[in-house]
Amino acid sequence: MSTHIVPLNNQVHSHLKVQNKALFKSFAEDHLIPVLLREFVGVAAEFPIIFVKSENTGQFHCVAMMGLKRGQNLYCQGDSFPAGYIPQALRNAPFSVTPKEEGSEELMICIDESHELVNAHEGEALFDEQGEQTEFLKARGESVVRYISDTQMTLKFMQMLLEKDLLVSRDMKISMKNGEEFVLNGIYVIDEQKVNSLSLEDLEVFRSRGLLSAIYAQLFSMQQIHRLTRKYIEVNGDNK
């Protein structure tokens, strides 16, 4: 899918409309979806939350597992999302932000002009007749800007977990009833034992910043592997 991401402009984009929904199918091949810190509890009720490293930079990210193998998102195959919680990362498109200039803190809203949800006649207008942003665009704009700052918060949390040495590498081997086996490498999770042996001082740091629920949500979320394997059989059938 080609993308054509440009800064929003009330002249160039005055007639553009955007359908107000998420296009799940565009994530059909991404089995890992980014998760924000504030989403941990909601996401944990549906998906395993794990930590993975970016191949290009080696930096850690928090993601929800929505598939058991690369190239297949078990939840984004159709038009609707078959789970109770939709992570924000699935709902940003076609909007995004970039810094106004390189290194600048000021952000500007961009749109992917070639995105399927973008067209000239169906959906919500972006600008009114005066060239002002519509309520729709304002809301979506705020939401993507907030997504960026929330991502920063999430990375800080990640950094704290690393500094306090709470993560461990946990390769997983999943054996399905039908005999299929998955080996999942490069997965890191919070180590409950390490959490339990935190000093009171360190524990207080996490508590006072309201981060304990996120830690426990991650621990708890690993149970969702079972849900994921069931989903895998549902989508792919019982035979290999």
Added chain:
Amino acid sequence: MTGEIRHVVVLGGGTAGWLAANHLARRLQSHLPDTVQVSLIESPDIPTIGVGEGTVPAIRSSLHHLGISETRLLREADATFKQSIKFVGWMKPRQGAAHSYHHLFDYPDILDSDPTPAWLQGKLPGMHYADAVSVQGRFCDAGLGPKLMTQPEYAGISQYAYHIDAAKFGKLLAEHGSNKLGVRHIRAHVTSVKVKTDGGIDSLITDCAGEIQGDLYVDASGFNALLLSQTMNIPLVDKSHVLLADTALAVQVPYSSPAQPIACHTLATAQHAGWIWDIGLTERRGVGYVYSSSHTSHEQAEHNLRDYLGPLANDLAMRRIPMQVGYRKKFWHKNCVAIGLSQGFVEPLEATGLLMFDITSRMLADQFPAHQAQIDQTAGRFNRQVSYAWERVVDFIKLHYCISDRDDSEFWLDNRHEQSIPQSLQENLEYWRYQLPSHYDFTNVSGIFNLENYLYVLYGMHYPTQIADRPGFAAPAMAAEQKVQAMQKRAAQLAAQMLPHRELINRIRQYGLQRI
């Protein structure tokens, strides 16, 4: 209690002194109260030797053990990765092309089925020995770095060491030792040494820090060996009749552009009277000609080095460093232990300098005597182990010369004189004419070059081991070919994920590596 060892004084702030101080302080927990104190005295007037840029993989475990982050090493010591030493021209040209081979850091893959016999019998025609037993040579030739961004510090796809800027590495060790491990750093020149009646060191008199007294002294004062040699008169076991090179001419060469690829191995190119090292750091190359001054003149040597470098080197200053080849008769005498150039030195062909000083520092730290009364026994063992290690190092370096077929200069011919080849090496070479080298030949743990290293050099240089197809020792070509094919496939899969060396370094410097 009297006779306790409470204070170790390290004399010398080169890489050897700092490695020793770091290892001692780490082991003895010197940052805590009521532990053995470690002090390091360094003269502001005498510079460190300023060379020593190649390492071997053991340095990784040491740095990790000392608590130094790999990311820091890459950022602050301009370090790059080293996966091999590529020897060029150590044999006569073959089929019109210069001869070359890799001494790789990955162990040869010979455990399950060993391609070596088949290779020796010519059943893997046209293949470099290293490529028959390892994937790593292919990574070196393709200029790929040895690890992925997703791998934690000190872990890689293949075994690796570093090329480092010696001065910056020294600074890093000094900073870590002083700030993290509790080493007391004294900047002062030692003007005289007080000796006890039993011949041990009593104290060091300095120009600006008074008299410094320790219970144990580490002599890391460089080639001069101020304590062990100049004060205690422990002689040098001279090895210049075995290893003929006695001088180095060193130069720092800038890159022509900041994006210029960096070789992921040391290049060691043979010359008429020695060889040239060529090491790529992030900001520059370190290059030097190691030669025998009885086989060439200093002027000629400089001329050869400038030839090697081309116009790039026109205005660069070169530094000549005389080398004292050999090791002390004893390394630990009374209450003084020599670590560093004071202990011994052989030409840097296999980067043995830092390795020996790292190993012996750790040995000293691990076997640290609790009490004066234990010193004699500990010293005796230390001396035996370290002597053995140095003898084997000399053997291994000599191997590179004495099995060469080069006959274009006196230097190469003199290197094959029987009197110049240690007896132990002669015996091994004799034995290996009809037997494959095996682990049985390397049973002493104090040896630092073992089967793996010998295999790469012997067969990189086509040593003619003759093995017959005896029952049980047969070398089925099929198995070897299959193994090589599987290896080729694996190499391609791995290479697809690996980054060009400089790109890997840039990314690590930008993003850092994870500890897990």
